[in-house]
Amino acid sequence: MSSQRVYPHLAFVHRRARVGIGALLLLVCAACTPPPDSPTEKPAEPQATQLRDAMQKPLDSARSTQATVDADAQRQRQAIEDAGG
Template sequence: MSSQRMDPFVATVHHRARVGIGALLLLGCAACTPPPDSPTEKPAEPQATQVRDATPAPLDNARAAQATADADAQRQRQAIEDAGG
């Protein structure tokens, strides 16, 4: 009796049951997701300003050191020329 056919009504019930169970599973998964983060009223301050504010100090120090080295070199050249060389 392995060649018995399923009654069309029973086949329809099985199909609808599978579709219903699938829909319930999808709804259950969707209900378990966390709600999206609510937007904050005040945007966060950009952090790049710290780098921008910290950059000029070393550059100013380097420029001052270069000016000192240039002045010392000029004095040394002048001293050599004054000595007759």
């Protein structure tokens, strides 16, 4: 005769004991992990300002040139309009 037939409640107790031990082990592992690092108050400032400036300089020059070209084109259109054209 099997012991499970004679004592069916022992199988249930044994299963609950395994689940309980597993849950206890998970709690112990979770308690042993270090706490996460706290975020800093402000983000770190970028250190690559030279690269940013080197990229920004040609863009600023192009914007300046475009403004000059647009102003000259406007003056030319106005001169044509004033001439009756």
